[in-house]
Amino acid sequence: MNSLGMLLGGFANALTPANLLMALIGVLIGSLAGMIPGIGPTPAIAILMPFTTALGPVQGIIMLAGIYYGAVYGGSTTAILLGIPAELQAVPVTLDGYPLAKQGKGGPALGIAAISSFVAGVLGVLGLIFFAPLLAAQALKFGPPEYFALMILTLTVIVNLSGASVAKGLVMGLAGYLVSMVGVGPSSGHARFTFGLAPLSAGVEMVSVIIGLFAISEVIIGMGSRTPVTAAEKIGSVYPSRADLKHTAPTMVRSGLIGFFLGLLPGASPAVSAFLSYDVEKRLSKNPGQFGKGELRGVAAPEAAGNATASSGFIPLFTLGIPSSPPLAILLAGLMIYGLQPGPNLFQQSGSFVWAVIASMFIGNVMLVVLHLPLVGIWVKLTQIPLRVLKPIVLILCVVGVYTVRNSMFDVLVAIIFGVIGYFLRKYHWPLVPFILCFMLGPLTELSFVQSMSISNGSLSIFFTSPIALVILILAAVLFAVSVFLMRRSRKRALSLEADRPDLPISIHTN
Amino acid sequence: MKAGAAGMKQDRIGGVVSIAVGAGSLVEAAILYPFRLNSTSGDFVMPGVVGALLVVMGLLLVFVVKTPPFEIERPDRKAGIQMLGTIVILFAYWWAISELGYVIGTVLASFGLFKVVSGYGWIRAAVYAGIITLVLYVVLIQLLNIALPTGIFNV
Numbered sequence: 233m234n235s236l237g238m239l240l241g242g243f244a245n246a247l248t249p250a251n252l253l254m255a256l257i258g259v260l261i262g263s264l265a266g267m268i269p270g271i272g273p274t275p276a277i278a279i280l281m282p283f284t285t286a287l288g289p290v291q292g293i294i295m296l297a298g299i300y301y302g303a304v305y306g307g308s309t310t311a312i313l314l315g316i317p318a319e320l321q322a323v324p325v326t327l328d329g330y331p332l333a334k335q336g337k338g339g340p341a342l343g344i345a346a347i348s349s350f351v352a353g354v355l356g357v358l359g360l361i362f363f364a365p366l367l368a369a370q371a372l373k374f375g376p377p378e379y380f381a382l383m384i385l386t387l388t389v390i391v392n393l394s395g396a397s398v399a400k401g402l403v404m405g406l407a408g409y410l411v412s413m414v415g416v417g418p419s420s421g422h423a424r425f426t427f428g429l430a431p432l433s434a435g436v437e438m439v440s441v442i443i444g445l446f447a448i449s450e451v452i453i454g455m456g457s458r459t460p461v462t463a464a465e466k467i468g469s470v471y472p473s474r475a476d477l478k479h480t481a482p483t484m485v486r487s488g489l490i491g492f493f494l495g496l497l498p499g500a501s502p503a504v505s506a507f508l509s510y511d512v513e514k515r516l517s518k519n520p521g522q523f524g525k526g527e528l529r530g531v532a533a534p535e536a537a538g539n540a541t542a543s544s545g546f547i548p549l550f551t552l553g554i555p556s557s558p559p560l561a562i563l564l565a566g567l568m569i570y571g572l573q574p575g576p577n578l579f580q581q582s583g584s585f586v587w588a589v590i591a592s593m594f595i596g597n598v599m600l601v602v603l604h605l606p607l608v609g610i611w612v613k614l615t616q617i618p619l620r621v622l623k624p625i626v627l628i629l630c631v632v633g634v635y636t637v638r639n640s641m642f643d644v645l646v647a648i649i650f651g652v653i654g655y656f657l658r659k660y661h662w663p664l665v666p667f668i669l670c671f672m673l674g675p676l677t678e679l680s681f682v683q684s685m686s687i688s689n690g691s692l693s694i695f696f697t698s699p700i701a702l703v704i705l706i707l708a709a710v711l712f713a714v715s716v717f718l719m720r721r722s723r724k725r726a727l728s729l730e731a732d733r734p735d736l737p738i739s740i741h742t743n
Numbered sequence: 744m745k746a747g748a749a750g751m752k753q754d755r756i757g758g759v760v761s762i763a764v765g766a767g768s769l770v771e772a773a774i775l776y777p778f779r780l781n782s783t784s785g786d787f788v789m790p791g792v793v794g795a796l797l798v799v800m801g802l803l804l805v806f807v808v809k810t811p812p813f814e815i816e817r818p819d820r821k822a823g824i825q826m827l828g829t830i831v832i833l834f835a836y837w838w839a840i841s842e843l844g845y846v847i848g849t850v851l852a853s854f855g856l857f858k859v860v861s862g863y864g865w866i867r868a869a870v871y872a873g874i875i876t877l878v879l880y881v882v883l884i885q886l887l888n889i890a891l892p893t894g895i896f897n898v
Contacts (some may be wrong), residue, residue, distance in 0.1 A: 286887040397810040400754065403761050403800045409793045410768055417786030420778035424786060425771055448833070455818065455825045455860070624856035625875060627829070628849060631836055632879065636889050641841050648833045655826075660753045661813050678789045685784035692783065 235361050235587075242587030246294060246595055254291045255592055258284075258298020259599045265299075266306025267615055268622060273303040274558040278446040279626060281566050282439050282633035289570045289585065294592040296566045301353070301596040304542065304559055305604065306611075308345050308535060313338050313467070313615055321503040321538045321557070324510040328523060328530030338467030339608065341531050344480055346604050347472070348536035351484045353597035355492045356543020360590055363496070363547050374576040376683035377694045381704035382575070383677040386554045388711040390666040398716065401666045404657075408667035411436055412674025419682050431642040438565050440634050440643040441671060444650025445657070445664045446562070447630045451623050452655045470608040472528075480532040483513055487533040491540030495556060496547055502538040502557050507722045509537030546593070550574050550586065553673065558665045565672055569637070573676070753815065758804030765797025828859035844894025849876045 245251070265276030280299050284292040311322040312329030325345065332341040374382075390401045414425040415435030426432040472480075487509035494505040513533040514523045523530045545556035553574040555561040567574055567589075572582055579586060604611065634647040657664060688694035695701050772791035779785030804810070818826060832855040839848035853875045857868035883889045 283887075286883075286889055397754075397808075399800065399804055399808045400757070400810060403757070403797065403804065406793050406797045406800065407761075407764065409789065410764065410797070413789055413793075417775065417778070419780055419784070420775070420786045422775060422778050422786060424775065424790065452826050452829060455822045455829070620861045623860045624853055624871075627833065627856055627860075628836075628853050628875060628879070631833070631840070631852075632845075632849075632883065632891070635840070635891070636883070639890065641837065641892070644837050644840070648830075648837060651833070652830055659815065660757065662757065674789075681788065682780070682784055685788075686780065690781040690783040 238583060238587040239361055239591060241584060242589070242591035243594075245290060245584070245588040246591040251291055251294050251592070252595070254287065254295040255298045255595050255599055256603075258295035259302040259596055259603060260298075262299035262302025263306040263309075263600075263604070263611065264302075264614055266303030267309040267611060268306075268617065268619065273307040274562060275447045275450045276303040276306070277559055277562045277566075278442045279629055279633065281562065281569070282443070282637050283629075284566070285569060285637055290588055293567070293570055293585075293589050294595075296563065297589060297592045298596040298599065300559060300563050301349075301593065301600050304539070305346065305349055305600050308349070309342060309604075309611055310615055312341050312345060312531065313612060321506045321534070323503075324506050324534035325531055325538075327510070328525070328527045331524070331526035332528070332531065333467065335526050336468050337526065338612075339470040340468060340472045340476055340528065342467070342608055343470045343472040343605060344476065344528050344532050345535045346601050347477075348480075348484050348488075348532045349539045350597050350601045352488050352491060352536045352539035353543050353594065355488050355540050356495070356546060357590060357594045359492055359496070359544050360547055360550070363551075373700055375698075376680040376687060377698045377701040378704065379575070379680035380677065380684055381695060381698075381701035381708070382552055382554075383673055383680065385552070385704050385708040385711070386669070386673055388708050388715055390669065397661070397663075400661070401663050404663055405666040405670040408670030408672075409674045409677070411441070411667075412671045413678070418675070418679055431640075436646060436671075437634075437638060437640070437643045438672060439569065439637045440646040441650050442562060442565055442668060443630050443634050444647040444652075445654040445668065447626065448647060448651025449654025449658055451626055451630075452651060453658050454619065454623065467608065467612060470605050476528055480528050483529045483532045484536045486516075487513065487535075487537040488540040491537030492544045494537075495541035495544030502541040502545070504718045504722050505541040506534035506538035508718075509533040543593075546590075550578055551576060553676075555669065561665055561669050561672070565668070568672065575676075754810040755805050758801040761797050761801030761804060763801075765794045765799075765801060768794025768797060770794075825859055829856065832856055832859060840892050840894070842894055844896055844898045845891035846876060846880065846898045847894065847896065848892075849879065 246255070261280055262276060265280060266273045268276075277296075277299055280303075281296060284295045284299070286292075287295060307317075307322055308325055308329075311317045311326045313333050315326050315330035315333075317323045317326045329338075329341045329345070332338060387405065390398070390405050410425070412435075414432055416422070416433055417424050423433055487505075490509045490512065491502070491505040494508070495502075510523075510530060510533050513529050514520050517523065517527070517529065519527075542557060542560065545560055548554045548556065549560055549564060551574075553564070555564045564574060572578065572585065630647065630651075631644055634644050635641065637643065654664060657667075684694050685691075695705065768790045772787040772794055775785065775787035775790065779787055832852055835855070836848055836852035839851055842848075843851075850872050854868050854872035857863045857871045858865075861868070861871075863871065884891060
């Protein structure tokens with residue numbers, strides 16, 4: 233069946249009343265959690281992910297998709313209304329969104345952001361329809377050496393996810409691999425790194441690590457830092473005028489395309505495309521001086537580009553198993569909980585399920601626009617909820633959420649321990665996402681390596697004699713260099729903005 | 744001390760930890776070596792490779808790489824007590840769920856968290872704890888049918 237037919241099948245699967253309700257609940261909860269200052273999209277997805285496991289696979293993944301889109305868009309709401317970007321990607325949105333909010337034009341800024349997100353989301357789905365069959369056709373050519381090369385390629389993403397220091401990111405990635413080895417060895421069946429503790433023989437549960445590192449530690453560290461909370465001004469109508477739409481439409485398309493094509497490259501993060509598109513729009517503008525003072529194009533460009541990259545990022549995520557941003561890394565974990573192994577065989581092995589997921593993402597995007605525009609007044613009030621009320625609730629949800637995955641109190645203990653470890657790692661600026669990425673991909677990396685060695689009788693040359701593996705390894709080296717260049721450029725821009733604009737309460741979470 | 748120098752010093756300490764963890768991984772690889780499939784394949788390979796790379800990266804962090812400087816924001820006394828209290832309550836919650844059951848454990852833990860984290864008075868913390876426990880009970884146990892521990896009181 234062609235991909236359009238598969239997509240229609242996916243829509244048929246996703247558009248049942250029960251599934252639509254799950255998408256609605258997911259978008260609502262995700263939006264709420266993502267826009268709470270001090271929590272942000274990545275921890276929001278981490279906290280809510282375990283509860284989706286109480287549902288069936290399709291409903292669970294649909295709710296997860298809703299949570300993902302809701303949380304990411306919720307992060308933009310906080311960036312625009314309060315000037316607090318929860319992730320690096322939201323910094324350029326803050327530059328013009330927050331001044332617009334201070335001028336009483338927060339409504340149109342939110343409206344443009346929502347429409348830009350929608351345009352970008354649609355581009356991502358269309359891209360999946362076009363590219364997925366091309367990549368799926370290559371799936372049968374992938375054996376253990378090619379998979380291992382793919383895992384090496386994934387390491388290039390660490391550059392983008394490392395925060396300020398690539399060296400520290402690499403150490404964290406290696407530590408993630410190490411923790412993934414806890415349990416029983418795949419070839420001999422002997423226990424590794426279990427220290428005689430029986431519960432460790434089953435390995436360390438992924439959700440426990442994610443909740444501990446991203447949610448519990450986030451709450452703990454929030455007690456020691458003072459997040460500047462600014463009251464949102466009157467925001468005006470959320471529906472952009474026809475003139476506003478005409479003004480920003482070319483920007484949405486341009487930036488959406490920039491973001492989309494950057495997202496196809498494994499290693500390009502939404503933050504890179506958000507900054508790049510902002511710069512492009514500023515250069516193309518007849519009034520570049522207006523940027524940074526409240527220019528709607530300054531909101532539309534990074535929002536469309538960042539979300540297009542996040543959406544087209546599903547292509548390397550689904551076909552190669554490579555996430556391009558922290559929220560996508562958590563979403564990858566969510567897919568793996570449901571038994572999906574993103575990679576070249578995904579479309580072959582779980583085609584109908586994957587297309588249902590893609591369709592549900594499209595539905596989640598539509599719901600986001602439908603819900604956010606009329607209900608913006610409520611969302612604005614929600615950003616004012618004091619964090620001290622929510623922190624105890626979040627912690628209780630973390631504990632219960634971890635327990636529900638395997639009904640294991642040991643997993644809860646692991647989550648709390650990782651919460652404490654995560655606090656110190658964040659405190660000393662050790663990036664968490666490389667750890668979790670390598671932790672997730674560790675078992676597949678080891679398995680493909682062991683199988684490759686068995687095929688080649690222990691010769692490492694197998695990785696260089698396979699044309700596909702060789703091309704992937706060369707690509708990994710090139711992308712590593714390009715990623716270092718692009719990320720340094722984006723970071724310099726962010727740092728110079730922090731220095732130039734002390735009026736903006738910018739506090740970027742690099743973890 | 745120069746601004747950010749403290750952060751660089753902590754990175755060097757992180758490098759030392761990396762070396763120690765890497766060395767531990769190499770020891771594990773040596774223990775697993777007798778169970779190898781061949782000289783380049785078996786359960787010892789990944790611990791060996793990862794351990795060696797951790798040692799190398801640790802050495803680089805200690806002696807070669809100059810990581811970008813950063814400030815370490817230390818929590819004040821009140822925040823420190825809140826953090827410590829939160830961690831103690833979480834561990835106590837873990838114990839209480841197993842021994843006293845989910846309902847009693849959640850009432851006690853959420854009460855403690857509303858007192859310590861939110862700084863509420865006894866009555867408000869107790870009311871909020873009751874509401875949270877009730878709402879989660881309805882959602883998790885009644886709606887989602889999740890089986891949670893009942894403890895020695897079977898509640």
